Amino acid sequence: MSATIFGLLGAALVGIGLFGLLVRRDALLRILAFNLLGGGVFLVFGAVARRGAGAGLPADPVPQAIILTGIVVAFAATTLAVALVLRLAAAKDRG
Amino acid sequence: MTLLVDVFTVLTVAAGIVFFVAGTAGLIRFPDTSSRLHALTKADHLGLGLVVLGLLPRAESLGGVLRLVAIWGLVLASSAAAGPMLARLARRGARGG
Amino acid sequence: MIADLLIVAAIVALALPVVLARSAFTAVALFVAYGLLLAFAWVRLDAVDVALTEAAIGAGLSGVLLLGAARRLAGGPPVEDAPPGKAQVALIGVGCAGLAVALGAVILALPDPAPSLAEPVMANIAAIEVGNPVTAVLMGFRGLDTLLEAAVLVLAVVALWALAPDAAWGAAPGWRQPPATDGPLALLARVLPPIGVVVAVHILWVGADAPGGKFQAAAILAAMWLLPWMAGIAAPPPISRAWLRIVIAAGPVAFILAGFAGSVLQGAFLAYPPGYAKAVIIAVEVVLTASIAVALALLVLGPPAEDRGA
């Protein structure tokens, strides 16, 4: 039950994030929206992991491990995006 | 003995929840930022302290007891530091829109 | 069930205003709250390992990064793109809602019983010699993924530094924080890091058999390293320092060396010798933790900038 509820939340977050990504103009808000989208994808994956419970485990550990690496990689991508936005703003200031 | 522990836990955790509810009510209902800060910082940390106190006798090991106490100590220390900073921020009248 | 719905409602109630917020600061504050709540969703999905990571990275480190950016961008030149028209927004809204509904339908139609790798993981976990199945997957069955991911972090730091202006190359990363020489913040910035280091070591150590591990420990360490910088009482080291670069590279290098040791001793890359698997894994994890912690902190700090005042 929990798996389905949070899977649906993940789907909703993907929709919300994509909407923000397409509609907002501020670069930082777009980065935030992109993170919401990513969080939604992770939740869908987490729901799949939860449904794969078995062998005495409450959830399938393989998708969970992939989500862990995914969160770290998404964070690295976010830092890079933020740095690009800041560099662009600095370049605009000067020129 | 377990009955005694259970009664103790229920009483302290219930008292803790009362403070959590009071803190949240204050956060929502109080008219200005300073009084809201007052409600939150006092009530919540007392609430968490009571919950921690109630769970202490249920901890399985000395490590568990230490961890519970450390958690409460960390929250107290950080909110003691954050409180004045927040108050200063509120007095500057910063608005986030 | 009630708890699930409560968490879902709260997350949606925060996610929508993040997207619709007028000011960047409000959006980021809401995003931090969203990250904290997402950690509860992970607990409810029986993914405590993920919950720990989400709380540390999603709420903690992302918050610092995005708030710093919001503060530095405030007062900058306005966005030049034309705003989307009403019809366009409505069209995008309908499209996104359609996508969400379609994805929801897919989730409701997932096969039952669900395919799962839990059985093979538990059948072979004895060979990896650790008790936490997620750690077993990360360091054992999917060790190559984790190795590549550690390399991605190094590459991200390199890419970030490549954005530094020529004049600033080799200088200290990040922007200068207004110093807090006394008062509550200065005290917290001095008292919290030692405690945080102990907690990080604890999280790393229990990660072999219980939720926890290198990513969570590294995120905590990075946060504790950043705290004195945020209080303005310590400056980050210049990026030209050799030790900094060695520490960043040490984790992936140690992992690769352990992998080749497996090739020589066991005949397969990343194969651990029986009886020593746990020792090798923990040794690699300790080095990786230091590398990831430094990389995460440097990613939050950003490239060295010419304008150090803003």
Added chain:
Amino acid sequence: MTEILLGAALLVLATVAAGLVRVLRGPGVADRVMAAQLLGTGGIAVLLLLDAATGIAGLADAALTLALLAAFATVALVRGAPDDGGEPPA
């Protein structure tokens, strides 16, 4: 006893969720930061109660992490707050 502790966790979660109203309404920066702090403190209580009720491994450590990181996030929010009193450009 397990049910009582789970019920207590749910109650605290509900009060925390109610506190979110303040994050959404603001109006000031300080109000939003405060509500984030409530989320941290209440969240720790929820995790500890869940830990005592279910004994799922790692929940107490999650609470410990939250205690450290909530402090960190609060400092970040206060330090990053726009301080000119004016509306930063959207």
